[in-house]
Amino acid sequence: MSLSSVVLKTKNLNFSYGTFSVKNINISVKKGSFVGIIGPNGAGKSTILKLISRILKCDDGTIEVFGNDISHISRRKLASYISFVRQEFSPAFEFKVREIVEMGGLHRKRSFFSGYENKNKLEEALGLVELSDFKERYFSTLSGGEQRRVLIARALYQGSPIIIVDELTAHLDISQAIHIAEILKKLTDSGKSVLAAFHNINIAAKYCDYIYGLKDGKLCLEGVPHKVITSENFKLLYNSKVEVIYHPKNNYPVVLY
Ligand SMILES: Nc1ncnc2c1ncn2[C@@H]1O[C@H](COP(=O)(O)OP(=O)(O)OP(=O)(O)O)[C@@H](O)[C@H]1O
Numbered sequence: 001m002s003l004s005s006v007v008l009k010t011k012n013l014n015f016s017y018g019t020f021s022v023k024n025i026n027i028s029v030k031k032g033s034f035v036g037i038i039g040p041n042g043a044g045k046s047t048i049l050k051l052i053s054r055i056l057k058c059d060d061g062t063i064e065v066f067g068n069d070i071s072h073i074s075r076r077k078l079a080s081y082i083s084f085v086r087q088e089f090s091p092a093f094e095f096k097v098r099e100i101v102e103m104g105g106l107h108r109k110r111s112f113f114s115g116y117e118n119k120n121k122l123e124e125a126l127g128l129v130e131l132s133d134f135k136e137r138y139f140s141t142l143s144g145g146e147q148r149r150v151l152i153a154r155a156l157y158q159g160s161p162i163i164i165v166d167e168l169t170a171h172l173d174i175s176q177a178i179h180i181a182e183i184l185k186k187l188t189d190s191g192k193s194v195l196a197a198f199h200n201i202n203i204a205a206k207y208c209d210y211i212y213g214l215k216d217g218k219l220c221l222e223g224v225p226h227k228v229i230t231s232e233n234f235k236l237l238y239n240s241k242v243e244v245i246y247h248p249k250n251n252y253p254v255v256l257y
Pocket residue numbers: 017020039040041042043044045046047048
């Protein structure tokens with residue numbers, strides 16, 4: 001694939017909270033690809049995704065989206081390139097589900113109070129995550145999994161070409177996790193790009209085109225799922241002994257816990 005198909009690229013990214021740092025992070029995401037980051041709790045996955053979404057500012061290094069250094073573009077412009085689905089979201093005020101989803105379109109509007117921007121798009125985004133009947137419910141009254149699906153709908157409504165998801169399967173039962181992964185996979189088939197952190201390695205192995213392995217703030221593995229998901233690498237990343245087999249139908253690696 002040509003260099004021009006790279007839509008997101010980090011170069012030697014460094015960041016420290018003081019006690020924990022991520023070091024020399026080089027990640028590339030190509031147009032239409034589904035890229036995963038795996039690694040144990042506290043490895044720095046969320047930190048990297050927050051740096052890319054400019055929630056945190058890197059100490060050193062650069063992040064480029066479509067060839068633009070993100071430190072030189074406006075928040076609105078960044079929101080037109082990247083949507084970020086956080087692991088947790090607790091709004092300070094009571095918002096209805098449709099209002100949360102509509103927040104995804106703020107970069108296209110003058111103000112939040114300009115009324116419905118695009119009713120069809122709103123219906124479409126909620127329909128995709130099977131929450132059409134929840135539009136008028138207050139976000140705080142939804143279960144963790146339902147809230148998560150609302151946040152995915154907000155990212156879909158935002159309409160950006162790059163979607164970043166922190167812990168794709170958080171709060172989702174296995175059927176919802178597969179459903180959301182399928183939606184994102186379809187989006188990559190239509191040219192969008194997804195970068196997501198995963199704890200569920202089998203979902204990552206099935207849906208990702210490319211996987212980065214992170215440990216103690218450093219990338220120590222990268223490649224296609226067949227190369228990265230091996231029992232040796234699992235030991236290296238998680239210090240855990242597992243067996244890896246290959247799916248009888250589709251041949252992707254499957255971890256036997
Ligand atoms: N605001 C903060 N101030 C200080 N340390 C932080 C802060 N946020 C995160 N950390 C620390 O940075 C490290 C990496 O956290 P991060 O959330 O990036 O890891 P993660 O790989 O996403 O973990 P998990 O899989 O548990 O979500 C952890 O040790 C965490 O305690």
